[in-house]
Each structure stands twice: as C-alpha cells, then as structure tokens.
Amino acid sequence: MSKSGTSETPKKIELAPGERPTLKTIARLSGLAVPTVSRALADAPDIRQDTKTRIRDIANQIGYRPNRAGVRLRTGRTNVISLVMSTEHDAMNNTGRLISAVTSALRGTPYHVIITPYFPDEDPMVPIRYIVETGSADGLIINQTEPDDARVRYMLENRFPFVSHGRTALSEQHAYFDYDxxxxxxxxxxxxxxxxxxxxxxxxxxxxxxxxxxxxxxxxxxxxxxxxxxxxxxxxxxxxxxxxxxxxxxxxxxxxxxxxxxxxxxxxxxxxxxxxxxxxxxxxxxxxxxxxxxxxxxxxxxxxxxxxxxENVDEAGDFLARALMHRISHPDEPPMQRLVYPDNSAWKVDR
The missing domain is CATH 3.40.50.2300 (Response regulator)
Incomplete structure (x- = not known):
C-alpha cells in the first residue's frame, strides 16, 4: 500500500537491452530456480497454483515462448494438441465454435493447438498415422466418429492419447464427449x-x-x-x-x-x-x-x-480439451467421459 492508502500499480517487467526471454530470465525475475520455473510452466502438479500463475504472468510480460525442440528433448513432449478435422464444408457448422472452445480451455496451459485437415476423398487414417508415427503432437481430438472407427482402434493399440467428439463401439476404453x-x-x-x-x-x-x-x-x-x-x-x-x-x-x-x-x-x-x-x-x-x-x-x-x-458446443470443446490433457498426464487412470442428454422442456418456439 502507498502512503495514500491506495494499491500501487505493479511495476511493468522489462528486459535489459538485447536480453532474450529465456527460462533463466524468468528465474532471475521471479527469484526461483530454473527447474522450478520449467516445472511451473509445464503445469507440474507439485508446484503451487499461485507460483504457476506468477511464473506465467512473468513469461507473458516478457514474451517468453518455449523452444519446442528443447521441450521435446527434455520431456519427450511437444506441448501440441492436434484437432484432426475433415475439410468437408457444411454451411453454418459447429467447427469454428468447437475450435474456439478447445483453444479457450487450453489458455494458460503449456499446450498449443494445431489443426490437421484431411480431405473427404482421403483416407482419414493418413493424418492419424502421421502424427502417431512422427510424435508431432502429444494427443489428438477427433470427430465424425464411426461405430467401428479404425482411428480409435489404431490409437488404442498404440497407446496414443486421444479423445473423440462422439462415441464408438470401443467407448468404454477411451475418452469421449457426446450429445445423446x-x-x-x-x-x-x-x-x-x-x-x-x-x-x-x-x-x-x-x-x-x-x-x-x-x-x-x-x-x-x-x-x-x-x-x-x-x-x-x-x-x-x-x-x-x-x-x-x-x-x-x-x-x-x-x-x-x-x-x-x-x-x-x-x-x-x-x-x-x-x-x-x-x-x-x-x-x-x-x-x-x-x-x-x-x-x-x-x-x-x-x-x-x-x-x-x-447443443452446447462450448461445453463439448472445453471437456474435450480437459479430457485430452488428462489422458496425456494420467494415461493409467480411467478416461474422462461425458454424455449430455437434451432436455425435453428445452424446445424453444417464439410466438
């Protein structure tokens, strides 16, 4: 508190001329060790939430961006989540809303979203195999599921983290969100x-x-x-x-x-x-x-x-993002699953 009794505006963090925003920079500004800073940015469960928030605030202020190659070498992860979606166009569809909801749910986490498209005349297994074999993402979100979905069987067999927007015949084994x-x-x-x-x-x-x-x-x-x-x-x-x-x-x-x-x-x-x-x-x-x-x-x-x-697509996107992060971090725990039932009293008609 200042002498006048009002809260002082936090001082803006600025880098020295020519200084690059690195983990060491954040450690110096926060007074914490580099490993602690790294684990906080990776959302490690043993780091206090207030510490994570302070570290991320500093990182955002100085424009820190993790080197993905370095992250992958240290952790084996890319901090990338891929939405694998068909390029098939349906006027006024839910795709944009779903993407927005997923990215909003990942805000403040280490994860970034990429969209991996495939064409309607293309085998939908092509992008799945590429991501799994190259390790170019930590996990996948898929939609337009089929009852006997080859993508689901393949990722289960390879123990690759994923969540589906829609159920399959193997739903008991994987994370999903679905509208009834x-x-x-x-x-x-x-x-x-x-x-x-x-x-x-x-x-x-x-x-x-x-x-x-x-x-x-x-x-x-x-x-x-x-x-x-x-x-x-x-x-x-x-x-x-x-x-x-x-x-x-x-x-x-x-x-x-x-x-x-x-x-x-x-x-x-x-x-x-x-x-x-x-x-x-x-x-x-x-x-x-x-x-x-x-x-x-x-x-x-x-x-x-x-x-x-x-149909609440915002709820779907939020759940899909959280369920996938859970699969990545806790692969041996039961997958998160949700089935949403429409409300018969919710029919809306304007007169």
Missing part, C-alpha cells in the same frame, strides 16, 4: 407428433457416422410409439451442399405421399429445407413443421415457428 442423439431423434418425433403431424422425414447426417445411426434409431422407436410414419430423406444428408438438399426437397414434396413434418440436425440443413419449401409455396406451421438442433442461437431469428433444441 438417440434422445434428440426421439424427442423431435414426439414434439412433432404432439402437433398432429403424421409423416415425418429426417435430413440425416451421413449414416456411416455413429451419431447419425443413433439419431435415426431414436426417431424410428419414437415414431413406432407415437403411431406416425417416419422416413429418412434420400439423395441428400445434412452434410450435402445447398443445391443437393434443395433438389432432394423438391423431389420429396412433389410426391403424393409427402411429409408434413421434418427433422434437421443442423442449422444449414434446416435453413435450406425451409427455404426450399417456401419457394414451393408451402407455409411453416401450416403445411409443415420442423424440429431442429443448433449450437448457435439463429433458427428462431430465421423463422420463429421452428422447434429448436440447443
């Missing part, structure tokens, strides 16, 4: 049936992926319970381009036995379907209803009558 799409499919059918709809069609994700199979399974079971007709739209998926979805909708609604309700698992698919039907002269909440899920509050602004459930 079986429940979403069921709830969507029930909500539409409550509105008196009798023929419900779903623009499903690619059916090779686990969450698509779960969603369809839940929808079919609920349709049977409710005594309504259910079908999966042919010729397009929720990952298809806008023209392909528009063509599939035009074909479907020119049939005599056309649906009177729809299920959309993505914002882009929902918007495209509604727009296509409106161009055919059909009116939402009169000629058809639609139930959808979204990660960004958009659909109710687009059309207030859409039934909407929210």
């Amino acid at each position: 799409n079986t429940a979403f499919g069921s709830l969507a059918i029930k909500a539409l049936a409550e509105r008196g709809r009798k023929h419900i069609a779903m623009l499903a994700p690619p059916q090779t992926q686990g969450y698509a199979q779960n969603m369809i399974e839940g929808a079919r079971a609920a349709a049977s319970d409710e005594g309504v007709q259910f079908s999966v739209i042919e010729g397009a998926t929720s990952h298809s381009t806008v023209p392909i979805v528009e063509q599939a909708m035009t074909t479907l609604f020119h049939q005599a036995d056309r649906p009177d309700a729809l299920v959309a698992p993505s914002i882009g698919g929902c918007v495209t379907m509604v727009s296509a039907l409106e161009r055919l002269g059909l009116v939402l909440e009169q000629d058809f209803d639609i139930a959808a899920k979204e990660a960004v509050s958009f659909l109710r602004r687009f059309r207030p009558g859409i039934l909407v459930l929210e």
Whole structure:
C-alpha cells in the first residue's frame, strides 16, 4: 500500500537491452530456480497454483515462448494438441465454435493447438498415422466418429492419447464427449407428433457416422410409439451442399405421399429445407413443421415457428480439451467421459 492508502500499480517487467526471454530470465525475475520455473510452466502438479500463475504472468510480460525442440528433448513432449478435422464444408457448422472452445480451455496451459485437415476423398487414417508415427503432437481430438472407427482402434493399440467428439463401439476404453442423439431423434418425433403431424422425414447426417445411426434409431422407436410414419430423406444428408438438399426437397414434396413434418440436425440443413419449401409455396406451421438442433442461437431469428433444441458446443470443446490433457498426464487412470442428454422442456418456439 502507498502512503495514500491506495494499491500501487505493479511495476511493468522489462528486459535489459538485447536480453532474450529465456527460462533463466524468468528465474532471475521471479527469484526461483530454473527447474522450478520449467516445472511451473509445464503445469507440474507439485508446484503451487499461485507460483504457476506468477511464473506465467512473468513469461507473458516478457514474451517468453518455449523452444519446442528443447521441450521435446527434455520431456519427450511437444506441448501440441492436434484437432484432426475433415475439410468437408457444411454451411453454418459447429467447427469454428468447437475450435474456439478447445483453444479457450487450453489458455494458460503449456499446450498449443494445431489443426490437421484431411480431405473427404482421403483416407482419414493418413493424418492419424502421421502424427502417431512422427510424435508431432502429444494427443489428438477427433470427430465424425464411426461405430467401428479404425482411428480409435489404431490409437488404442498404440497407446496414443486421444479423445473423440462422439462415441464408438470401443467407448468404454477411451475418452469421449457426446450429445445423446438417440434422445434428440426421439424427442423431435414426439414434439412433432404432439402437433398432429403424421409423416415425418429426417435430413440425416451421413449414416456411416455413429451419431447419425443413433439419431435415426431414436426417431424410428419414437415414431413406432407415437403411431406416425417416419422416413429418412434420400439423395441428400445434412452434410450435402445447398443445391443437393434443395433438389432432394423438391423431389420429396412433389410426391403424393409427402411429409408434413421434418427433422434437421443442423442449422444449414434446416435453413435450406425451409427455404426450399417456401419457394414451393408451402407455409411453416401450416403445411409443415420442423424440429431442429443448433449450437448457435439463429433458427428462431430465421423463422420463429421452428422447434429448436440447443447443443452446447462450448461445453463439448472445453471437456474435450480437459479430457485430452488428462489422458496425456494420467494415461493409467480411467478416461474422462461425458454424455449430455437434451432436455425435453428445452424446445424453444417464439410466438
């Protein structure tokens, strides 16, 4: 405290002319030994949290960046986490939100994120094998999982740390975060049936992926319970381009036995379907209803009558990052796992 009784502004740390920010520099400024500084920056569990915070504050102020080659030589780690993601584009998808959530969760830790892309026509094992064989990352986050996912089997066999956004047939053995799409499919059918709809069609994700199979399974079971007709739209998926979805909708609604309700698992698919039907002269909440899920509050602004459930991608990204750090640091402990259930009371409709 100053003589006036007010808190003094902490003095800004400055380097001497020509001095480079190194571990020795941080040790000198903090009064701690170099090994202690190194362990604090590596988030060692035996270092007090207030010490870690002080060391990181000094490191940030002087612009210290660890030499990754040196870190790897000393620890065998790269302090790199890779998100392995397809370049397949889906308008208004969740990818950006997921990346932001993962990087936010890693803020203040030694880890940095890199994005490792692969093309839709490329074997998704290619980037996985490269990272595992070269050790270019300490762990991986994958999505678009399949029930019998070759990537998961390979990383389990090689004891390589990873976490998946989505479950697999081997989920008991690995870390994952998943949204219960079986429940979403069921709830969507029930909500539409409550509105008196009798023929419900779903623009499903690619059916090779686990969450698509779960969603369809839940929808079919609920349709049977409710005594309504259910079908999966042919010729397009929720990952298809806008023209392909528009063509599939035009074909479907020119049939005599056309649906009177729809299920959309993505914002882009929902918007495209509604727009296509409106161009055919059909009116939402009169000629058809639609139930959808979204990660960004958009659909109710687009059309207030859409039934909407929210999927929290920020929660997913945060959990995926923490679960992967846990696998890297504690490979012999049980993997972190979370399955999030949609809330039936959470359907949001603006009137």
